Amino acid sequence: xxxxxxxxxxxxxxxxxxxxxxxxxxxxxxxxxxxxxxxxxxxxxxxxxxxxxxxxxxxxxxxxxxxxxxxxxxxxxxxxxxxxxxxxxxxxxxxxxxxxxxxxxxxxxxxxxxxxxxxxxxxxxxxxxxxxxxxxxxxxxxxxxxxxxxxxxxxxxxxxxxxxxxxxxxxxxxxxxxxxxxxxxxxxxxxxxxxxxxxxxxxxxxxxxxxxxxxxxxxxxxxxxxxxxxxxxxxxxxxxxxxxxxxxxxxxxxxxxxxxxxxxxxxxxxxxxxxxxxxxx
Amino acid sequence: xxxxxxxxxxxxxxxxxxxxxxxxxxxxxxxxxxxxxxxxxxxxxxxxxxxxxxxxxxxxxxxxxxxxxxxxxxxxxxxxxxxxxxxxxxxxxxxxxxxxxxxxxxxxxxxxxxxxxxxxxxxxxxxxxxxxxxxxxxxxxxxxxxxxxxxxxxxxxxxxxxxxxxxxxxxxxxxxxxxxxxxxxxxxxxxxxxxxxxxxxxxxxxxxxxxxxxxxxxxxxxxxxxxxxxxxxxxxxxxxxxxxxxxxxxxxxxxxxxxxxxxxxxxxxxxxxxxx
Numbered sequence: 001x002x003x004x005x006x007x008x009x010x011x012x013x014x015x016x017x018x019x020x021x022x023x024x025x026x027x028x029x030x031x032x033x034x035x036x037x038x039x040x041x042x043x044x045x046x047x048x049x050x051x052x053x054x055x056x057x058x059x060x061x062x063x064x065x066x067x068x069x070x071x072x073x074x075x076x077x078x079x080x081x082x083x084x085x086x087x088x089x090x091x092x093x094x095x096x097x098x099x100x101x102x103x104x105x106x107x108x109x110x111x112x113x114x115x116x117x118x119x120x121x122x123x124x125x126x127x128x129x130x131x132x133x134x135x136x137x138x139x140x141x142x143x144x145x146x147x148x149x150x151x152x153x154x155x156x157x158x159x160x161x162x163x164x165x166x167x168x169x170x171x172x173x174x175x176x177x178x179x180x181x182x183x184x185x186x187x188x189x190x191x192x193x194x195x196x197x198x199x200x201x202x203x204x205x206x207x208x209x210x211x212x213x214x215x216x217x218x219x220x221x222x223x224x225x226x227x228x229x230x231x232x233x234x235x236x237x238x239x240x241x242x243x244x245x246x247x248x249x250x251x252x253x254x255x256x257x258x259x260x261x262x263x264x265x266x267x268x269x270x271x272x273x274x275x276x277x278x279x280x281x
Numbered sequence: 282x283x284x285x286x287x288x289x290x291x292x293x294x295x296x297x298x299x300x301x302x303x304x305x306x307x308x309x310x311x312x313x314x315x316x317x318x319x320x321x322x323x324x325x326x327x328x329x330x331x332x333x334x335x336x337x338x339x340x341x342x343x344x345x346x347x348x349x350x351x352x353x354x355x356x357x358x359x360x361x362x363x364x365x366x367x368x369x370x371x372x373x374x375x376x377x378x379x380x381x382x383x384x385x386x387x388x389x390x391x392x393x394x395x396x397x398x399x400x401x402x403x404x405x406x407x408x409x410x411x412x413x414x415x416x417x418x419x420x421x422x423x424x425x426x427x428x429x430x431x432x433x434x435x436x437x438x439x440x441x442x443x444x445x446x447x448x449x450x451x452x453x454x455x456x457x458x459x460x461x462x463x464x465x466x467x468x469x470x471x472x473x474x475x476x477x478x479x480x481x482x483x484x485x486x487x488x489x490x491x492x493x494x495x496x497x498x499x500x501x502x503x504x505x506x507x508x509x510x511x512x513x514x515x516x517x518x519x520x521x522x523x524x525x526x527x528x529x530x531x532x533x534x535x536x537x538x539x540x541x542x543x544x545x546x547x548x549x550x551x552x553x554x555x556x557x
Contacts, residue, residue: 005379005460012460015365016373016431017388022414023428024395027406034406042409088298096292104543105299108306111539111546113489115506116531119513119524120305123312127324153302158550165551203554214399217491221510238401239492253405260402267397 035253040246052254062229063255066237073144073233074212077151081208082201085156089163090193103164106157118221121150125222136223143223143231150218155211159204166200167193199274206270213263234259306532313338313529317522334522339530342512342523348530351508358419358494358504359487362426363480366434369427370479371472374438375464379450389439395432400492408496417497425497426487434479437553441475442468478549481542488535505531 005012030042035052037045056063088106092099109117125136125146136142170193178188194201216235219225225232225240232240238259241252312320314335315328328334342348377385407425411417416424445468453463469476491506499507509527513519539546 002380004454005376008460009376012372012376012464013385013388015369016427016435019369019424019428020392020395020431021428022410022416023407023425024398024403024432025391027403027410028395028398030406030410031403042406088295091291091295094288094291096288096295098292098295102295102299103547104540105302107547107550108536108539109302110550111485111489111535112532113491113506113535115489115491115510116528119509119528120309123320123324123521123525124305124308126321127308130322153305157302158554161547161551162554207554210397216401217489217506220491221513235399235401239404242405249405256399256402256404260398263399264397 031253032257034250035257036250038250040249048250052250053258055251056255056258059251062232062237062241063234065230066232066234069144069231070213070215070233073147073151073215074209076148077155077212078205078208080148081152081155081159082204084152085159085204086163086197088156088160089167090189092160092164093167103157103161106160108157109154110158112154114215114217115221117150117154118218121146121153122222125149137226140227140230143226146222147215147218147231147233150222151212151215154218155208159208162200162204162207163197166197170196202270202274206267209266209270210263213266309525309528309532313522313525315522315525317520320521320525338522338526341520342526342530345520345523346508346512346527347503348505348508348527351503351505352530352534354419354502355488355504358422358426359484362423362430362487363484365423365427366430366483367476367480370431370434371438371469371476372464373431374435375442375468377435378439378442389435392432392435395429396436404492404496411497417501419498419502422494422497425493426483429493430483430487433482433553437475437479437482438472441472445471477545478552481546481549482553485546 034042034045036047036049038048038052039045092103112120122136125142129135129138129142134142136146174192174196175188178192183191214235215233216239219231219233219236220239223231225236229237229240234255238252238255241248241255308324311327312324314333315338316332316334317338319326319328319332326332377389408417411421411425415421449467449471450463453467454460458466489506490504491510494502494504495507495510503511509524509531512524512527
């Protein structure tokens with residue numbers, strides 16, 4: 001049977017393969033190569049070794065600052081979102097009235113696009129700050145916390161859904177047995193519920209970390225980096241390096257490669273952790 | 282009794298949370314009927330008297346962004362990209378599972394690898410490639426979305442196809458079905474739940490995507506996110522009233538889609554997360 005299937009390669013595989021080569025494989029390989037060159041239009045590339053990588057850190061502080069900003073943002077968002085989403089998921093298991101309504105409402109922001117989300121929150125944050133004579137661009141910390149609030153609003157419902165699925169998978173008889181043995185609510189939570197949902201925790205941590213690192217649209221719409229590029233995250237800094245400064249295309253591509261390596265390391269670490277857990281259990 | 286009181290407290294807590302989640306959307310809705318100069322100063326008041334401008338923000342916004350055409354392009358690109366992704370990646374995934382060669386496993390791992398690469402890594406070279414190959418139009422961008430969506434989609438389809446018993450397919454082959462017929466008449470109907478998940482995950486991404494269409498077709502064709510960003514970034518003073526109206530118009534289709542197929546969306550997103 002395999003032989004007859006093979007003859008159908010042009011119909012089954014070729015469309016996806018061609019699209020994948022054009023949209024991803026060729027641009028990816030070109031991207032890696034171009035990061036070692038100086039270029040304006042790709043065809044005029046001159047090999048310059050690692051100088052773009054050095055310039056990414058030494059020409060100005062924008063890249064380092066955006067990395068620091070992104071790491072801080074990711075740390076605050078990841079912890080906040082996961083704690084709140086898990087707490088909400090626990091409330092959902094108490095069979096309160098209106099569960100469906102609440103789930104609908106909490107998940108809704110996840111479907112709204114980043115650009116639209118950014119402007120919605122810009123109006124609200126500016127509206128609050130206006131009373132004190134400020135705007136979101138008056139101080140970088142306004143932009144930082146604005147992004148944190150926005151990210152919470154967007155991601156909590158999504159993570160909550162994953163946690164609810166995890167909690168519902170815990171066999172009822174284990175919880176029953178614990179209660180018969182006289183375990184109180186705190187013991188059940190820390191000894192049974194949390195260890196049992198560890199797979200969900202890994203998924204949620206991974207999703208929140210990578211989404212925080214890759215954030216672009218929300219950043220562009222909410223502050224666009226203002227004031228003075230001090231609320232600029234890595235993705236936005238790479239975009240600006242490419243498209244707002246001439247002569248920096250190679251540096252932009254080098255920054256993009258570094259960014260890719262950071263995200264890939266996080267993804268591999270996550271994969272390794274999950275595999276190790278699966279082997280243990 | 283203590284449990285009952287606790288439950289009431291928790292319920293009120295959820296209500297407060299729900300209010301905080303609805304509040305931002307409500308603010309935008311209210312402000313879309315307000316005079317533009319009052320929006321930044323007092324966004325939290327209900328428009329009355331002179332502040333109430335009826336639908337004039339909507340007409341101003343629609344005129345300056347060309348919203349109906351942006352909506353049309355968003356719909357066109359999303360629908361046809363999803364159709365292409367479902368049709369071609371499901372076939373590709375089936376081939377990868379059924380034909381075990383070095384080539385297919387290289388392709389599979391390359392596709393999985395593409396899922397973790399951030400867009401900024403390929404954004405410049407991809408838009409150049411699209412330009413050189415004349416893919417910088419609403420039809421060409423569908424091919425690009427097929428290439429970018431292939432990673433997650435093939436990954437999800439292969440995961441499911443591995444659980445489909447070979448016996449059914451062999452029976453179809455013995456009955457004289459070609460692989461093409463076997464796939465579409467026998468295998469694909471079994472894949473439907475995965476196809477729905479793949480469709481939902483990709484439509485959430487493509488409908489809201491800003492940077493890719495901006496770089497590839499943004500000059501000539503605006504999708505909704507590009508139209509909204511254009512309104513804000515296009516010229517000096519921003520017409521806040523028009524912006525509010527456009528935000529409301531952008532959110533409405535999403536909420537209608539969400540409420541009409543909520544069951545599939547929540548299930549699909551949970552399934553996608555577990556696989557991803």
